[in-house]
Amino acid sequence: MATTRMSLRHIEAFRAVMVSGSMTEAARRMHTSQPQVSRLIGQLEKIAQFALFSRKGSRLTATLDGTRFYKEVEKTFVGLAGLESAAAGIRAFSAGRLTVAAMPRLAGGLLARVVAQFKTRHPDVMVSIQSGNAGAIHDWVSSGLCDLGLALLSEDSPGVQVEPVLAMNCVAVLPRGHRLARLKALGAAHFGGEPFISFSGGTALRNRIDLLFADAEVQRALVAEASLGASICAMVGAGLGLSIVNPLAASEETGLGGIEVRPFLHPLPVTAALLYPQYHSRTRLVELFARYARQLILKEMGHLGTPVSAMPGAVGAGRAV
Numbered sequence: 001m002a003t004t005r006m007s008l009r010h011i012e013a014f015r016a017v018m019v020s021g022s023m024t025e026a027a028r029r030m031h032t033s034q035p036q037v038s039r040l041i042g043q044l045e046k047i048a049q050f051a052l053f054s055r056k057g058s059r060l061t062a063t064l065d066g067t068r069f070y071k072e073v074e075k076t077f078v079g080l081a082g083l084e085s086a087a088a089g090i091r092a093f094s095a096g097r098l099t100v101a102a103m104p105r106l107a108g109g110l111l112a113r114v115v116a117q118f119k120t121r122h123p124d125v126m127v128s129i130q131s132g133n134a135g136a137i138h139d140w141v142s143s144g145l146c147d148l149g150l151a152l153l154s155e156d157s158p159g160v161q162v163e164p165v166l167a168m169n170c171v172a173v174l175p176r177g178h179r180l181a182r183l184k185a186l187g188a189a190h191f192g193g194e195p196f197i198s199f200s201g202g203t204a205l206r207n208r209i210d211l212l213f214a215d216a217e218v219q220r221a222l223v224a225e226a227s228l229g230a231s232i233c234a235m236v237g238a239g240l241g242l243s244i245v246n247p248l249a250a251s252e253e254t255g256l257g258g259i260e261v262r263p264f265l266h267p268l269p270v271t272a273a274l275l276y277p278q279y280h281s282r283t284r285l286v287e288l289f290a291r292y293a294r295q296l297i298l299k300e301m302g303h304l305g306t307p308v309s310a311m312p313g314a315v316g317a318g319r320a321v
Contacts (some may be wrong), residue, residue, distance in 0.1 A: 193240030
């Protein structure tokens with residue numbers, strides 16, 4: 001019975017000799033000495049209990065058994081090559097899939113650009129974008145149906161992990177040429193008696209705005225409602241009234257003309273944040289995509305607020321506005 005077990009080093013030596021036809025050349029390829037290769041081949045023959053080579057002087061010729069054994073060795077090395085390829089694919093996220101949720105404004109703008117940048121480096125990853133209102137995004141992420149969410153948050157809420165990226169404050173928007181446009185900033189008192197376009201009832205930001213004006217004892221004339229900041233800005237631009245919206249909506253709609261933006265003197269904070277399922281561990285793919293998103297948020301929206309220092313995996317809870 002053999003006293004030494006067959007090792008990968010034995011097989012490497014055998015394969016090197018078969019491929020090169022010489023123990024000297026095999027030693028060079030293995031970065032070892034010729035006597036060491038000879039010793040490994042001798043041990044392998046004892047373990048296999050049959051001759052692998054016939055020797056005539058310095059010439060080596062594979063025996064029939066040696067040739068048959070080599071065919072089995074090659075099958076093993078093909079399998080190892082397959083494992084190496086699989087490992088490379090895993091490293092590169094080959095055939096990976098990522099589902100990301102965002103509100104329409106973010107999904108069609110910033111998030112689309114994040115995906116484009118990400119795909120240039122990781123073309124094999126399938127990225128699916130889901131767009132919906134605040135409640136839908138929260139539910140998709142908290143349930144794990146989406147791996148990651150991108151939202152503007154205005155209040156705390158259970159069910160999701162939150163990584164704040166950029167802290168901002170809501171701004172006042174008014175029709176171009178409005179008499180209040182002469183002011184550098186607007187406070188609650190400036191809205192007294194003015195026609196006001198509000199967010200739809202029941203939303204977090206609507207509730208906070210209503211409470212702020214109630215505390216300030218300021219009566220506005222509510223003339224319209226909308227669920228999206230873009231719709232509100234469009235109505236403001238049409239001259240229907242004034243409003244208060246998140247700075248991202250105001251910034252993007254200003255470029256279309258018709259509205260003017262002023263700082264709002266009262267704190268109505270909103271946060272651009274990344275949302276994660278609360279009870280799901282984050283994969284390397286999610287962490288990598290989040291890094292791309294974080295960088296682009298700060299690059300494209302940084303002028304609207306203050307970056308939030310947060311470690312990857314920062315905890316918290318929030319509800320989208």
